[in-house]
Amino acid sequence: MSLTASLDASSVSAAPGEETAVPLQVRNSGATVEEYRFEVVGACAAWSAVEPAVLSLYPGDTRTVSLMLRPPRDATVPAGETPFGIRVVPTGEQGETVVPEGRVTVLPFTATTAELVPRSSHGSRRGRHQLAVDNRGNTPVTVRLGAQPGTELARVAFDVAELQVAPGHAEFGRLRVRPAKRMWRGTPVTHPFQVFAATQVTEGEEPVAPVLVDGSYQQEPLLPRWLPRALITAAVLLIALAGIWYALLRPAVKSAAREAVTPEAVRSAAAADKSKAPDGGGTAGAGADGGAGDTAGADAGAGASKPTPSPSAEAEAGTGAGAQDGAATPTSAQVRVRDSVGGGTNAATALQVPKGHTFQLTDIVVQNPQGDAGTVVISAGTNSSVLSLGLENFRDSDYHFVTPILVPAGGKVTMTIDCRKVGKPVGARTPARCSESLFLGGTMRADSAG
Template sequence: MPVFPYRETKKPIRARNLPGSVPSRPMSTFSGEPTVRRMSLTASLDDSSVTAAPGEETALPLRILNSGSTVEEYRFEVVGACAAWSTVEPATLSLYPGDSQTVSLMLRPPRDSTVLAGETPFGIRVVPTSEQGDTVVPEGRVTVLPFTETTAELVPRSSHGAWRGRHQLAVDNRGNAPVTVRLGAQSGTERARVSFAADTLRIAPGRAEFGKVRIRPAKRVWRGIPITHPFQLVATPDVAEDQAPVAPVVVDGSYQQEPILPRWLPRALITAAVLLIALVGLWYALLRPAVKSAAREAVTPDVVRSAAAADKSKAPDKGSSGGPSSGGASSGGGDSSGANGGSPKPSPSPSPRASSDAGAAAPTSAQVQVRDSVGGGSNTSTALQVPGGRTFQLTDIVVQNPQGDAGTLVVSSGRDAPVLRLALENFRDSDYHFVTPILVPAGGKVTMTVDCRKVGKPVNAPTPSRCSESLFLGGTMKTDTAD
């Protein structure tokens, strides 16, 4: 097997391992030294700083010297922020003792906003395969040149309205350095004015900013056909003097001016007028005759007689002034009205005058109050007694429990079953109205029975000694007719 020149069978003793030798300086990252030496390895850059343009390739030579006594293989690794877009070609290198060779550091910064413009330190780690502890790192700096690239988009591209149009101009900075963009506008017609909320935008790399745009028409359009106003927006980036000028970005848009009075308004007014006329005609043709007919049907003979009897009951009685009465005297020869010293009989309600028409009905009402003690049994009082030859039609009942007593209240009309049976603790005031009247025949009584279990206490008043309830009833008293 061939033997490489200068190769020894035993590993040579390094000077850094000899007793009393000066130890080598520790390696420091990014020290800025383009040349680094070890006892068996020397690595040097041709230049400690380099300029790289985005989207282009830049080569930086790196010279490697094998000052050892054996053949050595070296690997290269780029360290620092530029490692993602930098490589060493070739990636490995073998050298005989005393030989030197040059490799290239290839810098390829991308043309986008991920790599910002400016100076960035880097290092190239040279690692010997057999002696990895003898690694050296020559260091340098790369300056990425700035570039400007902007795009713009109008959102929305077209707008419409009667008073104004509103848009937003989105400007993207796709360069690697902050940029200031000046905004301008060119109207396609003289009948619309374009304005910005801010004339300039400061945009960071890889970011977008929005400029508010308003389009106002010079004249108002009250009615007619919509008018379209085209316009152009211009975004001009500001660049440094040492950079190439950048063409401005032009975006087209349009604003459609609508009339203030919409086109459907006349038709809507005509439709509303037609509907109004139709409703008026329907009222006079159908609804008004129906209402009149219902009013006529409601005026029945019974209603007329009841109204006449009510008017007569309100009129003053001529017999009470000392004149002769058409009603006749009582059976004992005395005056039943009490005008001649007799005691009048109490009546729950004033009796109407006798009508010449058979079966006449008169409105009648009555009320009664019942007091009852606790533990004393029930107490009953009569509210109304129907005279002979009459029938009372009960239609309304109102019961009151003002003290908030507890117990039982029963309203009866003389039949076997009571009309109402109520618990006092369930109400204070309660009213009942019957569509079908409850008939109380001649000689019948409407009574209220109270059985008190607990006397209530009124608000801000002393506690009474007995329960107290009231009953009010209403209806009509009808004269019985002979068959």
């Protein structure tokens, strides 16, 4: 064989974001001048190259070329050992191809970011937030969550103490802010606090500074401001109604009752008593002007004190209860979409409403951490576009709807990305694709049985 090639080091380490050179010795053992081409094979071919790419050697000459390893500093290249080969192809004699082999170990690096969603909350009893932790390194990390309230009047607690985050993924940790004391009335009080995400490292690795995020919770009084005025208004209205009753309506009722006891009514009542009695006409006649009138008045009073309920009122009382609405459950979801430049749009579904339910969409958070350029469209339901944004106009943006957006059963909430230009994060290499994240929240409500 007229060609020999060998690597100076068959095993090498490469740091993400840096350049590592591996020498390759090539010798022409033939009798003619030969030109050689070099091709890198293996998983590292995307971020490796041989310089120079073409080499000409006289017979018996030996030259050195360099294999340049440039692993990107992002989550696309995982940490660990990767085999590779360099195919040396003679231009004149295609059959004498030589492939020296080696191994490259990509060193791990850690890069985490965090964001509080929402930044501020309010309520009389508690405030709810989520801490989104994004792993932009090339190795899985364990992140410890913690909080430090700005004052001693509020307590901050996470649902979980740690998060396991894979490379290129984000995880969410829920937290609650509770006031130390209840406030029945008064002016709302704002409680600032600070949460952190601390990445745990193994022995021998450099410590990573925790990511700090500021937030606030506004404590509102349990009794609303309008309640005292409403109570005073109700008391004044009750007093006015009582005055109208005693001043106008009650005297009119008494007068109508007295006018109803006429002499004719007394005589008719006496005649009715006389017809029922077996004898004693004189006695009955003597008492017609006195006892009979009293009896008639007592009967009339007794009849007025016990009114008989009408059948229609009883029917309405029996059918007044309506069907209760279906149970409501707080629901959240997230999705991440990547898209290449010039490849058309790319979409993903964050949530699909199950059968027999309706989703009430109230909160949307869109993140553009790389600073990409293009468009993002958030759709809810069949073909309903909720948001259409330009990526170059924001890094993160949140929306909260007072009137929920209803997504019926079978409907989907999707995010569609059209990438025009990939952004460049500060202090890092330009990623290969656009990458955006969507977090949504709302209420999943079971449809009523009808």
